[in-house]
Every structure is written in C-alpha cells, then in structure tokens.
Amino acid sequence: MDLMRHPDLADRLAAAYGMGTLRGxxxxxxxxxxxxxxxxxxxxxxxxxxxxxxxxxxxxIAPSPNVWKKIALELERQRDAASHGASRAAGRNVSVGRxxxxxxxxxxxxxxxxxxxxxxFMQVDDRDAQLARLARDSRSLSQKNVQLASQLQASPxxxxxxxxxxxxxxxxxxxxxxxxxNTLTLKRLRGxxxxxxxxxxxxxxxxxxxxxxxxxxxKGGVAKLTAAEGQLREAPALAISLEPRGGVPGERxxxxxxxxxxxxxxTS
Amino acid sequence: xDNDLDRTLIALVECIAQVSxxxxxxxxxxxxRLYDLTSARLYGVAVRITGNREWAxxxxxxxxxxxxxxxxxxxxxxxxxxxxxxxIVRSRTLDFLRRRQAERIDTSQPFDPGSxxxxxxxxxxxxxxxxxxxQAWALHECLRKLEAKQRExxxxxxxxxxxxxxxxxxxxxxxxxxxxxxxxxxxxxRGCMAHYA
Numbered sequence: 001m002d003l004m005r006h007p008d009l010a011d012r013l014a015a016a017y018g019m020g021t022l023r024g025x026x027x028x029x030x031x032x033x034x035x036x037x038x039x040x041x042x043x044x045x046x047x048x049x050x051x052x053x054x055x056x057x058x059x060x061i062a063p064s065p066n067v068w069k070k071i072a073l074e075l076e077r078q079r080d081a082a083s084h085g086a087s088r089a090a091g092r093n094v095s096v097g098r099x100x101x102x103x104x105x106x107x108x109x110x111x112x113x114x115x116x117x118x119x120x121f122m123q124v125d126d127r128d129a130q131l132a133r134l135a136r137d138s139r140s141l142s143q144k145n146v147q148l149a150s151q152l153q154a155s156p157x158x159x160x161x162x163x164x165x166x167x168x169x170x171x172x173x174x175x176x177x178x179x180x181x182n183t184l185t186l187k188r189l190r191g192x193x194x195x196x197x198x199x200x201x202x203x204x205x206x207x208x209x210x211x212x213x214x215x216x217x218x219k220g221g222v223a224k225l226t227a228a229e230g231q232l233r234e235a236p237a238l239a240i241s242l243e244p245r246g247g248v249p250g251e252r253x254x255x256x257x258x259x260x261x262x263x264x265x266x267t268s
Numbered sequence: 269x270d271n272d273l274d275r276t277l278i279a280l281v282e283c284i285a286q287v288s289x290x291x292x293x294x295x296x297x298x299x300x301r302l303y304d305l306t307s308a309r310l311y312g313v314a315v316r317i318t319g320n321r322e323w324a325x326x327x328x329x330x331x332x333x334x335x336x337x338x339x340x341x342x343x344x345x346x347x348x349x350x351x352x353x354x355x356i357v358r359s360r361t362l363d364f365l366r367r368r369q370a371e372r373i374d375t376s377q378p379f380d381p382g383s384x385x386x387x388x389x390x391x392x393x394x395x396x397x398x399x400x401x402x403q404a405w406a407l408h409e410c411l412r413k414l415e416a417k418q419r420e421x422x423x424x425x426x427x428x429x430x431x432x433x434x435x436x437x438x439x440x441x442x443x444x445x446x447x448x449x450x451x452x453x454x455x456x457x458r459g460c461m462a463h464y465a
Contacts, residue, residue: 015454019422020429049347049403050461051426055354056404057411058316058427060308067311067325068303071332075296167288 003033003040010040018047158267160232164240164260166190172260175202175238179229184214186223192259194219194242201247203254204235204264211239213250237263274401277305277349278342285340299336306350307332310357317361317427323368327361334360348401362429406464410457421446422453 003010013030016022022030034040160177174187186202194200202225203211212235215225239261241254248255283290283298310331314324335356345352411419425435436446 011458012454015458019426019450019454021425021432021435021450021454023431049351050407050457052347052351052355053401053404053407054423054426055313055358056309056348056350056401057408058309058312061312061315062308063311063325063328067307067329067332068300070329071303074329074333075299075336079292 003030004037011043014040014043015047017044018049018051020051159229160264160266162238162262162264164238164262166260171262173240175262177227177229177232182226182228184225184227184232186217186225188220188222197245198256199243199245199247200240200259201243201254203239203241204231205237205239205261206235210251211253213247214238216243216247232264233266235264237261273305274348274350277302280305281335281339281342281349284336285342287340299332302335303332306353309350310353313354313357313427314361316423317358318365323364324361327364328357330364331357331360348403351401351403358427402464406461410460410464413460414453414456418449418453418456421449422457425450 003013013022013026017027017030017034030040030044034044157178157180158176159179160175162175163171164173164175166172170190172188172190172192174189176185177183178185184202192200200217202214202217204214204227205211212231214227214231217223217225217240239254239258241258242256243254244256280298280302284295284302286295307328311324311328314327314331315321318324318327331353335353338356342349342352347355411422414422421435421439424430424438428434428438430438432443432447432450435450436443439446
C-alpha cells in the first residue's frame with residue numbers, strides 16, 4: 001500500500017515511528033517506503049523531533065559532584081595521551097564518519113585560495129602579474145606552487161583543480177585533472193611525509209555516496225594517478241587519508257584519519 | 269523560551285568544536301560551563317530513563333564525554349542545543365542499559381516507576397519554560413491535555429524506547445490497556461501538535 005495516498009494513516013505511523021512503538025514488520029515496511037518517499041521521510045523526521053523535545057521536559061536534578069570529577073579526570077587522561085603521542089599527524093582526531101561534512105565546511109575557507117590557483121593556470125602568459133597577486137592574496141601558496149604552475153604550462157588542458165588543506169586550513173596538496181590523458185596530478189606543497197609504514201590515499205567524495213578511492217600516492221614530489229572524468233565531475237570534494245602502507249581496498253572506504261581535504265573546482 | 273541561554277549554549281558548543289584552532293584550556297573551560305548550565309536538566313533525563321541515580325550518573329558522564337568528542341557535529345543539525353544534547357543523553361543512556369543487560373548484571377531488577385520519586389511524570393506540573401525550546405513548549409502543552417496515565421505511558425515509551433509489551437511489563441498493566449493508551453495518546457498528540465506546526 002502506498003502510504004502517501006493515505007495521509008492520515010501515514011501521519012499516524014510516522015508518529016508511532018517517532019515515538020518508537022512501531023516495531024517489527026510494520027516498522028520495516030514503513031522504513032522501506034520512507035526511504036523512497038521524501039514526504040513520508042519528512043513526516044517521520046518531524047515526529048522524531050517532536051518527541052526529542054521530551055528530553056527537555058524532564059525535571060532537573062543536580063547530579064553528584066563526582067560526575068564532573070570523573071569527566072575532568074578522563075579529559076586529563078586524554079590530554080596526557082595526546083601529549084605523549086606528540087608527533088601525530090595533524091587532523092588525526094578527525095573521525096572518518098564526519099569527514100564529508102568537514103570537507104564541505106572547509107570548502108568555503110579554501111575557495112579563495114583555490115581561485116588564486118585557477119587564475120594562475122588559466123592565465124599563464126601573465127604569470128608575473130599573477131605571481132605578485134599570489135603573494136598578496138595567499139601567504140600559504142609557496143614558491144613550489146609557482147614552479148608547479150610552470151610545469152603544468154606544458155599540459156594546459158586542466159579541467160578540474162582542487163586545493164586540499166589540512167585541518168588548519170593551510171593549503172597542502174594541489175590536485176589538477178587533465179581529461180585528455182585521464183590523469184590526476186598531485187603536488188605536495190608542504191613536504192608532508194607519511195613515514196615508511198604509511199601511505200596517503202586519495203578519495204573522491206560523491207554527495208550521498210561512499211568515498212571512492214582514486215589511488216595511493218607514491219612518496220614525495222609530484223604524483224600522477226589515473227582517473228575518469230566522471231569521478232571528478234560527480235565529486236564536489238576530494239580528501240586524502242593516512243592509511244597502512246599500500247593503501248586500503250577502495251570499497252570499504254578510508255580507515256585512517258583524513259589529513260587533507262578540499263573542494264573540486266571546474267576550470268570552465 | 270530563553271534565546272539568551274540557547275545562544276550561550278551554542279557559543280559554548282562551537283568553542284568546544286574548535287579542536288585545531290582553540291587552545292585546549294579554553295575548550296575545557298567552555299565544556300565546564302556547558303556542563304554547569306545543562307547537567308541538572310540532562311541528569312533528570314538519565315534518571316528518568318534508568319530509574320536509578322547511580323546508573324544515571326555513569327550514563328551522564330559517558331554522554332558528556334561523547335558530547336566533548338562530537339561537538340563539531342552540532343553545527344550540522346538544526347536542533348536547539350538542549351534538544352541535541354538531550355537526544356545524545358537519551359541514546360547513550362539506552363546504550364548503557366543495553367550493555368548492562370548484555371552483561372547480565374542486575375537483569376532481575378526491573379524498572380520500578382512507582383516507588384521512585386525521581387520518576388515524576390513530565391508535563392504534570394508547571395513547566396520551567398525558561399530552558400525549553402519552542403518545540404518543547406508545544407509538546408509540553410499537548411502532553412498536559414492527556415490524562416496522567418496516558419502521559420506517563422507516552423513519555424516512558426519514548427524515553428525508554430519501549431515496545432507495547434515492555435511498557436505493559438514495566439507499568440504492570442494488561443497489554444491491551446497499554447496499546448489503547450498509546451494509541452489514544454498518539455491520536456491526541458497528533459491533533460494537538462498540528463496547531464503548533
């Protein structure tokens with residue numbers, strides 16, 4: 001039965017779903033329809049929110065001071081653990097489950113810098129003027145970046161560019177895509193070293209889909225990976241995670257912390 | 269409705285979320301203030317769910333440490349800050365109870381809503397509206413219109429995530445009675461909440 005043709009029943013089931021008393025087969029049927037019907041999904045979410053307000057209605061009771069003491073102890077323990085593992089890579093605390101949100105959020109911050117980079121690629125003739133602007137606009141884009149721009153001059157068909165930044169919004173890896181050769185070129189801007197036991201792995205983050213592996217970066221310098229244009233077109237953002245040496249199977253998604261991320265910008 | 273409190277809570281949560289740009293000491297200060305402003309309210313939730321103050325304290329501690337870890341996910345929600353924290357406390361407290369159940373500790377000890385004065389039904393008395401969102405105020409008004417026993421059944425069903433059968437066992441009532449109360453409760457809430465949509 002199509003619930004959206006029975007709005008009263010749909011709302012009643014959505015309310016029972018939100019409250020949690022819709023169980024078993026009835027719940028599974030409801031969930032199956034809600035996944036396909038945005039309106040039904042919206043009803044269910046609205047009821048979940050209404051019931052969530054129940055948590056605000058409970059009478060307050062002061063907890064024992066021991067609760068905060070234990071919390072403070074745990075924070076202290078975490079602080080000590082963090083300072084012992086001092087050489088950990090930046091962004092280590094970013095959990096994989098949240099990285100997509102972070103990538104999009106960071107996109108706004110990196111966009112200005114990325115725009116400078118694009119201008120650089122598109123107007124290579126006017127490089128000196130761009131250089132001056134670059135120096136003014138983005139303290140983070142280093143001289144290496146400029147060298148890369150002249151390297152890339154030899155292959156001017158750049159359709160996508162992405163500037164991946166670390167968790168302090170410092171541009172760290174410059175990615176360009178050449179559709180003629182289906183080649184991604186990655187340039188490390190900050191000399192990050194993943195160490196002997198680890199590898200960096202590049203991921204496309206398609207909206208609403210699982211991260212797609214685009215390959216593992218060789219150590220240091222400029223890396224070239226093969227990718228199809230569709231993978232870039234459909235992904236608003238790219239990210240690089242720190243993985244065991246050799247990378248991890250693509251279908252299971254990243255397992256390590258996300259070190260760098262940034263938006264994919266078409267150049268035309 | 270106290271938008272100042274909401275704004276304060278949001279600012280504190282956002283401060284805690286600045287893992288890489290905010291000094292740890294300032295994040296911890298913000299966390300302490302967040303705790304001071306919200307712990308009584310959230311402890312009330314945990315006590316009502318567990319029916320046991322000691323368990324509620326363990327669950328509350330776990331929930332705050334979780335909030336510390338996931339503060340940066342608050343921005344992605346559109347919920348009022350206290351409701352966001354309330355949902356976290358509820359789900360962490362339910363997890364806590366399930367773990368206990370799995371470990372078979374005290375499985376013979378049932379919930380005993382009748383004998384515990386911490387389990388006063390919400391919405392029965394005048395509400396402390398100073399700390400509630402608009403959504404909570406609407407729910408409060410609508411719950412108030414239910415009969416006390418229906419209100420109790422609806423509140424416990426949600427907060428403790430109970431099926432009809434589990435609810436009947438906890439309230440020591442026939443299953444049919446509980447089903448009827450819940451059905452009527454939902455119907456009345458639907459009618460009433462529609463005015464606040």
